[in-house]
Amino acid sequence: MTESPVKTQTRGHVLEVTLDRPKANAIDLATSRIMGDVFKDFRDDPELRVALITGAGDKFFCPGWDLKAAAGGDAVDDNYGVGGFGGLQEMRAMNKPIIAAINGICCGGGLEWALSADIILAADHAQFALPEIRSGTVADAASVKLPKRIPYHIAMEMLLTGRWIDAEEAARWGLINQIHPGDQLMAKAREMADLLASGPPLVYAAIKEIVREAEAMTFQDAMNRITRRQFESVDVLYDSEDQLEGAKAFAEKRDPVWKGR
Known part of the structure; x- marks a missing residue:
């Protein structure tokens, strides 16, 4: 039986969701559909109050769309499942807090997935970009969301050039909430999740x-x-x-x- 690329763990009222799809945690159609089911169940479970999302390993959070899967037949406009790409971007009535722990490279659709969270914590080695421009496509969700989250000219520079920014610059523009050493990231993210889980x-x-x-x-x-x-x-x-x-x-x-x- 094939192991699921989406790992879940429940700690009290907190659901931890780890994208674990070697080598880079890219999302194909099948993975996106699994993620949608996970977040729908989270949304509808009264015992779960907060979700914490991250990527497996310490190099990649998520680079977004799996281009190898696309080359093999996954259509970019196909059915991503409930909640749209990554299960969160279009999930209706998601009225529970989502925390993202960015443990490494976060780009393309992976950054769009992170932007679906309410609070974003990042490891000090995390990097961010929207490189879609270089592959001749549009970062659609980021084009809607990013200019509303950070200064317009910075968002447009990222969208139009695909340039990378590090965690320090991401924090300076307000893209992320906090930076932590990589070996402390999950502990800090769990502290935040537990704080929210204790609230109303x-x-x-x-x-x-x-x-x-x-x-x-x-x-x-x-x-x-x-x-x-x-x-x-x-x-x-x-x-x-x-x-x-x-x-x-x-x-x-x-x-x-x-x-x-």
Whole structure:
């Protein structure tokens, strides 16, 4: 039986997802479909609150699309599975925090996969690029996302030239949150995951839905939808046990116990 290129491990309320497809952790159609199923199950499991994604080894996080598989017949516009390429880029209603631990080369579709995360930590030897321009294709998701994440001119330079940046420059432009020595990266990422897993999941859901939906709205339109409880996650939150628990815990000067309901 062929071993899965996507390894998962559950630690409490945290799901760790490791892309393990030697030699470079590239994603072909079959792998993308597996990833989509993994993230759909994560999204729908009330016991799981945070996902941590990384690549196997210490050289490659993910270089993106598997060009060898493409040369062998994988079509670039074929069915990537639920959630689109890498299982996250188009996953609907993903209202749980995602942390990416970038353990090495992160380029092309791999960088687009990382951009699907909410928090990005990187090893000090990590490198980033969008080299699609050199192979005559477009980094489609990055063309949408990157100019909204970092300064426009830097994003356009990366898209138009394919140049590489190191972890220090990535942090300077706000592409990543933190840099850690390679041998400490996963420990730091797990600390972050555990911190988030200890927080209020219904609030996280509300934050993610508001941020996602408000991107295409004016400020006032978004605020009107919030106050009228027209976001599903906000409506659930305001009627929840956790909303009451937060107020009670504050009044009683104790740590809240979040139940996610």
